[in-house]
Amino acid sequence: MTTISYPTFIRRPNEYVSGIWGWLTTVDHKKIGTMYGVTAFLWFIVGGIEALLIRLQLAQPEGTILSPEVYNQVFTMHGTTMIFLVVMPLSAAFFNWIVPLQIGARDVAFPRLNAFSFWAFLFGGILLNLSWLTGDAPNAGWFAYAPNTEPQFNPRNGVTYWILGLQILGIASLAAGFNFLTTIINMRAPGMSFMKMPVFIWMTAVVNVLIVLAFPIITVALIQLQFDRLYGTHFFNPTMGGDPVMWQHMFWLFGHPEVYILILPAMGIVSEVLPTFSRKPIYGYSFIVFSGVAIGFLGWFVWSHHMFTVGLGPAANAAFSVSTMAIAIPTGVKIFNWIGTLWGGSIKINTALLFSVAFIGMFVIGGLSGVTHASPPSDAQQQDTYYVVAHFHYVLFGGSLLGLWSGVYYWWPKFTGRFLNEKLGLWHFGIVFFAFNLTFFPMHWLGLDGMPRRVATYPEGMGWDISNLVSTIGSLMLGVGVLVFLYNVVYSNLRMPKTASNDPWDGRTLEWSIPSPPPHYNFDVIPDVKYRDDFWYKKYPELAHNTHGGGSDLESQEDHDADHADIHMPDPSYYPLFLGLGLAVMLGGFIPFTGHWVVCAVGLIIFIWSFLGWSYEPVNG
């Protein structure tokens, strides 16, 4: 075979390098998943400190801990951080770790692109938070309503940091979205038809369809806003004929699917945890799958329920009200099926299961309060009040985060070979569950009692003092709960032996058929899938009678040739790191500080260089 010589920029590491270089050049979905998880948790600490600052400021009337300007920066960054730097990447951590393992693949479809997604996310988050160092953090809310973000009202650089940081995070998400979709569509083990995929894989697929379709909208809107701010266009400037309501439409056309991007991964996790610890299949598999698909689909027709008070007129409000209520139906179906899964099961109560059950309970509260502002006349009193703050924290904290924590406890032995300490886990759960409700339940009352959100302070004598104080106490307890979790992670990994077997929970899906932690190549032999919950029925063949999703015709297929020597894994690469870095430096160079074009040019050079290097990178061995 003739050797083709490629222009090599950096020699490709041709072995599975260990140590720091191993992490920097890795294209292994498991290592990338770990990096996503660790990074997102660090941002969670940052976002949590911002949350505590908000609560301390509001603990009593006329609080003076933060100036109004700093308060606005803190609440803007709290929302932006929690959504884009915590919940989304935490979900991505699970996608990375679990998707290949559950579908019986050795990696994702585009391993280098996967690494690039992580690095772009990391550098995008850093760029966004660099704004703190300049004293000009974004200050216009995570929703950045024009014209408050137009240069006349917001001349400093905060919002520009926000725009460009989000653009980078969007690129990271889009790359990951295409990657996981391709992986799920193309790389399932033989025999795993769509209707035999675990529910978590289904929810991942729906989420990534939403990402792929929703992020381009915010990308365009952000470009328009950037041009308004930096280059004198007037897309959203009403004084010059622009339309600020257009920003709202575009933002929420992205923003509402984004809500489901945040919640569906947790729903997928819960749909794995409940069957395992009930030792029963998920109840109503096809209904739970299609209700997830329906939520993702209907999510495109409800964006204007964020805009009931904007003045779109009664017809629009009525239409979006009805479409919004319709989403409650598939959501309800999911909840009933989860309860159906528990019903008649053999339920092992542990931290992972409790987090999943709490997810259902809290999500029900968030869902029900959601219906009360799906009705525009009722919403006219609730819009932009603490009632809404309560609602979406019940969905995103009580929902997403509790679900993600459930996944952490559930899959931790698979990730590390070690269990998280169960006693500390129960303390973690108990404190978080109690403190969460203490923090956010009074906010329902505050909102209905007329307290608007995004206020840096409030006067005495409004009747809001006690509820706010209770909420602040709850938030401090939440901080303690998070510290317990952190201690558990450190303690369990330094002090506990690697005792986790392949299948510590008597699991149902393919990831439990391989060692904990899995080898680099995941599967010695790519499994043949015959059933939904294939691994479970391989363990308990006597239970496989009358199984829905069974009856595969795999027996008639030829046996797959399992040649261990043939395992081919992608090589590590430096370029994803540099491509992510180049992208962030280049876009960061658009922020108009002195000499920014030089920074932009440097970023462009890194970007092009790593782009070419990536393209010409040879395949080793």
Add this chain to the structure above:
Amino acid sequence: MITKKLIKYLSLSSLLAIFISSCSPHHEQSTFTNAGPVAQAQSELFYLMFWIAGIIFVLVQGALIFALLNFRRKEHPIPGSDFKLPDIPPKQVHGNTKLEILWTIIPALILVAIAVPTVQTIYSTYEPPEGSDPLEIVAMGHQWWWEFRYPDEGIVTANELRVPTNRPVKVTLQSQDVIHSFWIPQVAGKKDTVPGNTNQMWFQVDEPGNYSGQCAEFCGVAHARMRFRVIAEDEADFNVWLNAMKTPPKTTSSEGYGLFLAHCSMCHSIDSYMNESYEKEITVQDDRWADWFHNQEESVRVSAPNLTHLGIRTMLAAGQKDMTRENLIAWIKDPSDIKQGTRMQSVATVYQGGVAKLKEHEVEAIADYLLSQIPDGWGSVSTSTESLEQAEVMVWNTPEEHGEYLFVNQGCSGCHSLNEDEVIVGPSMYGLIDRSDSKVEGLSAEEYIYQSITYPNEYIVDGYAANVMPQIFINLSEEELNALVSYLKTIK
């Protein structure tokens, strides 16, 4: 068992309802205390959903907790060993299509039961009842205060909206700057003021009283400080107010008046009682805004609350403080101390770089002047009139001397320097007489100066903006105007 729980819950929530109804009257922005039909209709919808949601909440959480407790795994310890024997896998149930259909259809029906009254209420609360005679007002959101216009009455006021009871009020919602949201929780749900768009809403107040309102859409640094008050009065009292607002204030030649004209009048109008003043105020407000919007670095004015008859208002700084002399003095001295971010301090020249560059007694004089702005015959509001009583009859030896007094006393000196090439806000008066006869064809120097005082917009000197100078000096007597002209001629 479920019925037992339901009963328990219902009794619990009726306790909650008692709690709500007993506590909320003290809470001025409670959405549970409905003071008008719009808030009432919105509340009814909320209650409907609240009870349905409450029942669903109990059933679902009950089923969840029941399942969790009832179907716990029973593990059998192996005697003499640490190990436990897991129980055998339960029956592998995969689902039940009938049940699935049932729990799809029932929620759908419940939602129809909510959606139908929702759509009805959307339409029924959209416009005032047919055949009613609504009072039309315009509510303008500004960073960070509210302007209220009564187009049919020709009245402009700020931060305090007076409305009659038992009569629909139709509100046209606008904004000059960013998006705000107009919200009086006890009276009606909110609606946004969107720059470039005009929104409509209506409300009606049943009982006389004060109702607290607040901006509900994040609008920048002082968003939390953007409040207002609705004062509802029965028709007769409301008409008294309307008529009072159309009367001129007590005339005064106090020091405070001059200081006000010099330092405040570029932005704050005080003459909404005059003919044509409504149209003028709207034009001027737009000019002030455009001035600031397009030239923030140099603009000396920005849109600001109309202060006509300020003495009868009950609150100041957009609902931040009660209207007392003490508070007003504190506000004038250092507005940011009360409302951080206010443009009053960042734009007005008198505040350049900090607190007001005024002496203690000057601030007091302005406050006293403003508090004295009470229409004749307005009842019970008492204010300090100390500095007004000082007004005494003055005798002038020459018109120039009288003019010099007026130049300071009417505030001219706040904007016009007497030194060559010094610009405070308007052109310097130095050497005025030498350049005046050539400005406008057909006008002598004296006639030009006279016209510039009485109708400042007739001729604008290059490099200066129209509408900056108050158009209020036409109220001066002929003698005073001539005295001013005589004085200005002497400045060389």
